[in-house]
Amino acid sequence: MRILITGASGLLGINLALEAAKEHTVFGQVNSHTLSTTAFETRTANLLAPGETIHQAVKRLLDETQPDWVIHCAALANLDACEADPAQAYQLNTEVPAILAAHVARGGARMLHVSTDAVFDGQRGNYTEEDAPHPLSVYARTKLEGERRVLQANPQAIVARVNLFGWSLTGKRSLGEFFFNNLQAGRQVKGFIDVFFCPLLANDLAHIFLSMLALELNGLYHVVSSQCLSKYDFGVAIARRFGFQADLITPTTVDQAGLAAARSPNLTLDTHKLSTVMGQPLPTLSAGLDRFYTLYQQGYPQFLAQLSLAGG
Numbered sequence: 001m002r003i004l005i006t007g008a009s010g011l012l013g014i015n016l017a018l019e020a021a022k023e024h025t026v027f028g029q030v031n032s033h034t035l036s037t038t039a040f041e042t043r044t045a046n047l048l049a050p051g052e053t054i055h056q057a058v059k060r061l062l063d064e065t066q067p068d069w070v071i072h073c074a075a076l077a078n079l080d081a082c083e084a085d086p087a088q089a090y091q092l093n094t095e096v097p098a099i100l101a102a103h104v105a106r107g108g109a110r111m112l113h114v115s116t117d118a119v120f121d122g123q124r125g126n127y128t129e130e131d132a133p134h135p136l137s138v139y140a141r142t143k144l145e146g147e148r149r150v151l152q153a154n155p156q157a158i159v160a161r162v163n164l165f166g167w168s169l170t171g172k173r174s175l176g177e178f179f180f181n182n183l184q185a186g187r188q189v190k191g192f193i194d195v196f197f198c199p200l201l202a203n204d205l206a207h208i209f210l211s212m213l214a215l216e217l218n219g220l221y222h223v224v225s226s227q228c229l230s231k232y233d234f235g236v237a238i239a240r241r242f243g244f245q246a247d248l249i250t251p252t253t254v255d256q257a258g259l260a261a262a263r264s265p266n267l268t269l270d271t272h273k274l275s276t277v278m279g280q281p282l283p284t285l286s287a288g289l290d291r292f293y294t295l296y297q298q299g300y301p302q303f304l305a306q307l308s309l310a311g312g
Contacts, residue, residue: 001025001213004067006100007074008042009033011173012114012202014304015166016071019206027065029074033169035307047074047096054091054099062103069213070104070111072097075143079118079261082139093142098149105154110213112158117197117224119144119161122264125196129220129273136262147220158212160223161269166202166292167301169308175199176292179235183244190252191232196266198224199234201288203295211278222269227285234285241289242296 001024007013008028017028017040026040035042045061047054062070075093076082082089097113104111118140119133135141147159165176172181176199182189200208200223208223229237232251239246254263271282295301 001068002066003027003069003071004029004043004061004065005071005073006047007072008040009035009169009308010073010077011166011168012162012164012205013073014169014307015202016073016206016209019203020210024210027067029061031074033308035169037307048088048091054096055103058096058100058103062107062109067109070100070109071209071213072100072111072113075114077116077139079137079139079263080259082137082142083261086138086142089138089142090145093139094146094149097146098153101150101154101157105156110156110158110216111150111154112160112209112213113147113150115147115159115161116140116143117161117163117222117267117269118264119147120264120267122196122266125266125268126270127222127268128270129222136264139261140264151219156218158217159220160209160212161221162205162223163197163199163225163267163269164202164205165199165288167295167304169304171301171305174202175231175234176238179238179249180242180296183235183239183242183248186245186248188248188250189235190257191230191235191249192254192257193230193232193251194253194265195231195263196228196268197231197234198226198228198268198271199285199288200225200283201291203291204283204288208274208278208282212274215277217277221274222271223274224269224271224282225285225288226271226275226282228268229285237285237289241293 121134165174
């Protein structure tokens with residue numbers, strides 16, 4: 001298959017592109033972050049380029065790559081940046097995916113749009129795809145509207161709500177890296193005991209996405225780990241897996257953090273819908289942490305850093 005992945009320099013995008021390129025022809029769209037890799041072909045395209053409409057930028061990208069599958073990872077995912085610039089958040093998280101979905105539908109390719117567990121307010125947890133979202137932040141509101149607009153424009157598209165961790169180009173994009181970097185350096189860190197989530201390793205998520213597209217699924221799916229825990233316990237699990245001091249992590253609450261954007265306390269999601277279709281449970285966090293550790297031992301973080309450094 002010919003696969004176009006937007007946001008290919010991001011945490012999910014780079015891991016997805018590298019995993020998919022093992023079996024497919026991959027085109028990775030980047031904005032300004034150049035990459036040096038022979039694994040897949042990069043395409044520089046600013047989807048909000050001055051003097052060009054989003055429609056024109058999207059159409060040119062699709063014409064150049066002629067994909068069978070499109071996986072839309074690009075987004076403004078920094079919660080505080082979204083609060084500071086709601087207009088740009090709306091453009092990137094709502095308008096771009098909606099326009100992309102419409103063009104993909106007309107061209108006959110299949111699309112998977114990446115959304116977030118943050119569309120829920122986290123007051124209850126264990127949410128299914130049937131539960132009504134209640135977003136608390138600009139990021140979550142724009143991502144939720146993006147979901148709706150994608151499925152309106154392209155009912156055959158997949159919308160995947162995710163939460164993930166993994167190794168990134170900068171080494172600073174995931175909560176897993178945050179705990180790893182600080183604990184390895186012997187620094188004290190804080191971990192929320194009142195925020196629960198179900199993170200999947202980005203590399204595992206990549207293969208699940210490819211399976212979902214191959215199965216020709218459509219509609220909304222929760223694509224997270226089958227194992228959920230607090231962010232504090234996630235940090236402790238990282239410490240134990242890597243042999244770091246777990247007592248460097250201080251338990252704290254989200255109210256004590258002084259964050260600009262509201263966080264949902266319980267973002268545990270039910271994955272029964274997807275696991276039923278796939279015929280097996282989604283990966284556990286324990287398995288993801290084992291692979292996270294193995295990738296580290298194999299020099300994967302250094303490999304990613306070189307892709308970025310060589311690209312400029």
